[in-house]
Amino acid sequence: MAAEHAISPTREEDYPEWYQQALKAADLAENSPVRGCMVIKPWGLGIWENIQKTLDQKIKATGHENVYFPLFIPLSFLEKEASHVEGFAKECAVVTHHRLEQKDGRLVPTAELEEPLIVRPTSETIIGDSFSKWIKSYRDLPLLINQWANVVRWELRTRLFLRTSEFLWQEGHTAHATEEDARQEVEVAAEMYRQLLEEALAVPVIIGEKSEGERFPGAVTTVSLEAMMQDRKALQAGTSHYLGQNFARAQNIQFLNANGEHEYAHTTSWGVSTRLVGAMIMAHGDDDGIRVPPxxxxxxxxxxxxIPKAEAQSEVFAYADRLAADLRKAAYQGSPIIVHVDKRELRGGEKNWQWIKKGIPLRIEVGPRDVKNDAAVVYRRDQSVREKMFLSREQLLSNAALLLDSIQQQYFKQAKAYRDEHTQYGIANYEEFRSFFTPSNQEKPEIHGGFVVAKWCGDERVSRPLLEALKVTIRCLPREQSGTKGKCVLTGRDAEIDAIFAKAY
Amino acid sequence: MAAEHAISPTREEDYPEWYQQALKAADLAENSPVRGCMVIKPWGLGIWENIQKTLDQKIKATGHENVYFPLFIPLSFLEKEASHVEGFAKECAVVTHHRLEQKDGRLVPTAELEEPLIVRPTSETIIGDSFSKWIKSYRDLPLLINQWANVVRWELRTRLFLRTSEFLWQEGHTAHATEEDARQEVEVAAEMYRQLLEEALAVPVIIGEKSEGERFPGAVTTVSLEAMMQDRKALQAGTSHYLGQNFARAQNIQFLNANGEHEYAHTTSWGVSTRLVGAMIMAHGDDDGIRVPPxxxxxxxxxxxxIPKAEAQSEVFAYADRLAADLRKAAYQGSPIIVHVDKRELRGGEKNWQWIKKGIPLRIEVGPRDVKNDAAVVYRRDQSVREKMFLSREQLLSNAALLLDSIQQQYFKQAKAYRDEHTQYGIANYEEFRSFFTPSNQEKPEIHGGFVVAKWCGDERVSRPLLEALKVTIRCLPREQSGTKGKCVLTGRDAEIDAIFAKAY
Structure with missing residues (x-):
């Protein structure tokens, strides 16, 4: 490959297009013939399966049990919680018929349903219906469940992994006897997500409450995890909602308390989705492709x-197979290291670049000289493409897991350094705020300052037009509040709340 | 519990009702407010997750990669393969709108789609579309993929796990350069299923080809795995299809062969579903509830x-916890033994019966005397409810995995003995055949002879009415054919084929 970088355009040249090209070059997923839906290919689904496995362990370890609820939700269920309908009505796929028939040589829907069914955009309403039947007394609480499922939200502008009409996710749903318990649960979920993001995906996050205008439809409190991408935009990586008694009232989720009185339960819900694969691409990718945390x-x-000459093939293949077998005996994170020997008949450069673009953590080249020396040439994906280490077989075997650990940490460090570098604390007023979010180069409208941490007066109504003018949103009110007083960066009024402002996906 | 058996009615009294009651008593799943769809509860989903994990390992170990395709299929895709449409048109959920709007105080579907979308009943057509794009040359073959997904087939008469409008499954889809290769793949899938059924679910199966009338819509050959339930009916536990070039022609899945000529690929598909949980219930359950293979x-x-007295509680709990911790250090099938200490405040009898009904393999009681003697009382679910073993702590720890193994084997042995006992080889003509399948007791129409293995002439047209009159089907033409000659049990004609006849789910 003659080009200096494997992905064209580079991140700097055109970030949105770089995302599409990097994703394509890694063969993660592609658009399907069904509008807004994607085909997730093996390398992309493999990453999602690992996210799933990591999080599923945490979900179970914190006392939640997995269940599976129907894909379809009766229309009447959706109507029960007013703000919930309002939030989802515009993007619902609706099933109206349950049969097809040939008519005039064309296949047409027939057998109309008495009540249309919605393809779930989220499952609060149908799960709440079961909660209302399952919960009788305080002894049945807390009720802690989770499901892994596909959901559909009809989107007009879609982007692979970031915003698709169908996506895969997990949704936790819980019911509690007290507000305190339910709010504690919201934190438990947020902490699981923090660990998943920071420790597995190597993406640093800021946890905080959403301001009112950004909450989940029907929630009292929404806690979100916000991450910075390499175009300095924020991506909401996960959310955990305290729903108060809103859904419990709408769906009659009552229990008998210890005094024999009826009370409404306090419910929560929380979810992360295949969007996290998009977050990983945008937090770690470089101009040679995606980089996957080990x-x-x-x-x-x-x-x-x-294989420089055909006659070397058998001995090099045998050496490679033996090396792979030995590496597989080493443990990484409690499981065997996963090693692939790529024997395809392809030019070495092309093969090598395919794996670089896929972002595999370690590449190992072995040739006749390595067989002779009992050695290998090792490339780390976190280092530049040409940087290599000459290791003896023994060194490689005893250091493979450490190398993977080091790459994992390196990605986190780099992503955190990037975020910190593009987070601005000193902005005093709306004029400075505007200029921070205004692209310096008109040809690259996507490049702007990054995150602003500043005081906010808390007045949604007055703030909204000032933010909308710049296409900026309040990402969250971070968990760690400074407690100081100052002036609102938008309105100049007295303000105590620390808020994070950013453009967002 | 005073009753002699925990489940009423017993299997003998009313098998279909026993199934519903056993399932309910084990808290596996329940009907949902959405017609024909079920809510799978933690104990039921836990079983499915283990089926999934076991099979997923086999699927990956045989070179298949997991992918995820869209839930929706454009109507026009379904039309491409004529017999495929015919097979599924009557049970398709159809999405026609993508928005809801308030109209006269009611929520109604709006924004009609240009082309309706089908909720996938199976994914041959949408996956075939990608295959036609991905496959260029013989070097791209074989292409071996699998997906875990939910599918919808609109059923009017549903039964939890056995026949539901939505179910969870896995569907493998592969493309090959030659018929031989594709037929080999069909066997690989069938063998994975046999291992899953016999080794994990402890359900013995007969593998064979379906006769023409029983094939998958669009298939050239369907291989199925047939199991006997305790009402002597057959349950089709899994299928693996050789699709020939039918779908390849319909969807233009072509490749350039080594001579540079275009050829159509040979494709296969194969699947098993949450129906397997139903098979497990019906193969192993007894009149005290379900029995889950370890x-x-x-x-x-x-x-x-x-806890006979309140003051004993802390020492008994501590002993139970310690015992659990030690048991968890023992390995069963390469993973830690999963142990639960049930400290709920419930009468001992009720608690015990709950676990019997859930079919947990081993129950261990510990009281103050066991604490003193460093011992425990152990109950195996494969033995009668009151049969117990007094084991020292040490005996228990060193034998726990062996006990689980023994229970696993016992279930397989019992199910196989039941099947063998109710399989009839000696039936000579249609008169005997009719009497075998006619209930001896009119009050229990579901009780009949079981499986018949007999000669069949192979004439579908003539056989059909004779079989339909008795509600019997040809389950399969078993893999192991005797090669002998004889007379067709239906028509009396000369016949060489061995076939298995049974009533079926």
Missing amino acids: RVAPKHIVILPV | RVAPKHIVILPV
């Missing part, structure tokens, strides 16, 4: 046999 | 502390 990588190591 | 059990052992 803890979520479908494969950790690829061994690339180098 | 290899798919969400929990292996429950420890039930027996």
Whole structure:
């Protein structure tokens, strides 16, 4: 490959297009013939499966049990919680018929349903219906469940992984006897997500409450995890909602308390989705492709046999296979290291670049000289493409897991450094605020300052037009509040709340 | 519990009703407000997750990669393969709108789609579309993929797990350069299913080809795995289809062969579903509830502390916890034994019966005397409810995995003995055949002979009415054919084929 970088355009040249190209070059997913839906390919699904496995363990370890609820929700269920309908009515796929028939040579829907069914955009309403039947007394609480499912939200502008009409996710739903308990649960979920994001996906996050205008439809409090992408935009990586008694009232989720009185339960819900794969691409990718953190990588190591002459093939292949077998005996994060030997008949450069673009953590080249020296040439994906280490077989075997650990940490460090570098604390007024969010270069409208941490007066009504003019949103009111007093960066009024402002996905 | 058996009615009294009651008593799943769809509860989903994990490992170990395709299929895709449409048109959920709006105080579907979308009943057509794009040359073959997904087939008469409008399954889809390769793949899938059924679910199966009338819509050959339930009916537990070039022609899945010529690929598809949970219930359940084979059990052992006096509680709980911790250090099938200590405040009898009905493999009671003697009382679910073993702590710890193994084998042995006992080889003509399948007791129409293995002439047209009159079907033409000659059990004509006849789910 003659080009200096494998992905064209580079991030700097055109970030949105770089995202599409990097994703394509890694063969993660592609658009399907169904509007807004994607086909998730093996490398992309493998990453999602690892995210799933990591989070599922945490969900179970914190006392939640997995269940599965129907894909369809009766229209009348959706109507019960007014703000919930309002939030989802515009993007619902509706099933109206349950049969097809040939008519005039064309296949047409027939057998109309008495009540249309919605393809779930989220499952609060149908799960709440079961909660109302399952919960009788305080002894049945807390009720802690989770489901892994596909959901559909009809989107007009879609982007692979970031915003698709169908996506895969997990949704936790819980009911509690007290507000305190339910609010504690919201924190438990947020902490699981923080660990998933920071420790497995190597993406640093800021946790905080959403301001009123940004809450989940029907929620009292929404806690979100916000991450910075490499175009300095924020991506909401996960949310955890305290629903108060809103859904319990709408769906009659009552219990008998210890005094024999009826009370409405306090419910929560929380979810993360395949969007996290998009977050990973945008937080770590470079101009040679995506970079997959070892803890979520479908494969950790690829061994690339180098065969200068045909007669060397059998001995190099045998050496590569032996090396792979030995590497698989080493443990990484409690499981065997996943090693692939790529014996395809392809030019070495092309093969190598395919794996670089896929972001595999370690590439190992072995040729006749390595066989002779009992050695290997090792490339780390977190380092520049040409930087290599000459390791003896023994060194490689005893250090493979450490190398993976080091790459994992490196990605987190780099992402955190990037975020910190583009987070501005000193902005005093709306004029400075506007200029921070205004692209310096008109040809690259997507490049702007990044995150602003500043005081906010809390007045949604007055703030909204000032923010909308710049296409900026309040991402969250971070958990760690300074407690100081100052002036609102938007209105100049007295203000105590620290808020994070950013453009967002 | 005073009753002699925990489940009423017993299997003998009313098998279909026993199934519903056993399922309910185990808290596996329940009907949902959405017609024909079920809510799968933690114990039921836990079993499915273990089935999934077991099979997923086999699927990956045989070179298949997981992917995810859209839930929706454009109507025009379904039309491409004529017999495929015919097979599924009558049970398709159709999405026609993508928005809801308030109109006269009611929420109504709006924004009609240009082309209606089908909720996938199976994914041959949408996956075939991608295959036609992905496959260029023989070097791209075989293409071996699988997806775990929900599918919808609109059923009018549903039964939890056995026949539901929405169910969870896995569908493998592969493309090959030659018929031989594709037919080999069909066998690979069938063998994975056999291992899953016999080794994990402890359900013995007969593998064979379906006769023409029983094939998958669009298939050239359908291989199925047939199991006998305890009402002597057959349940089709899994299928693996050789689709020939039918779908490849319909969807233009072509490749360039080594001679540079275009050829159509040979494709296969294969699937098993949540129906397997129903198979497990009906193959192993007894009149005290379901019995879960240890290899798919969400929990292996429950420890039930027996507290005769309140002051004994803390020492018994501590002993139970310690015992649980030690048991968890033992490995069963390469993973830790899963142990639950049930400390709920419930009468001992009720608690015990709950776990019997859930079919947990081992129950362990510990009381003050056991604490003193460093011992425990152990109950195996494959033995009668009152049969117990007094084991020292040490005996228990060193034998727990062996006990689980023994229970697993016992279930398989019992199910196989039942099937063999109710399989008839000696039936000579249609008169005997009719009497075998005619209930001896008119009050129990579901009780009949079981499986018949007999000669069949292969004439579908003539056989059909003779079979339909008795509600009997040809389950399969078993893999192991005797090669002998004889007379067709239906028509009396000369016949060489061995066939298995049974009533079926």
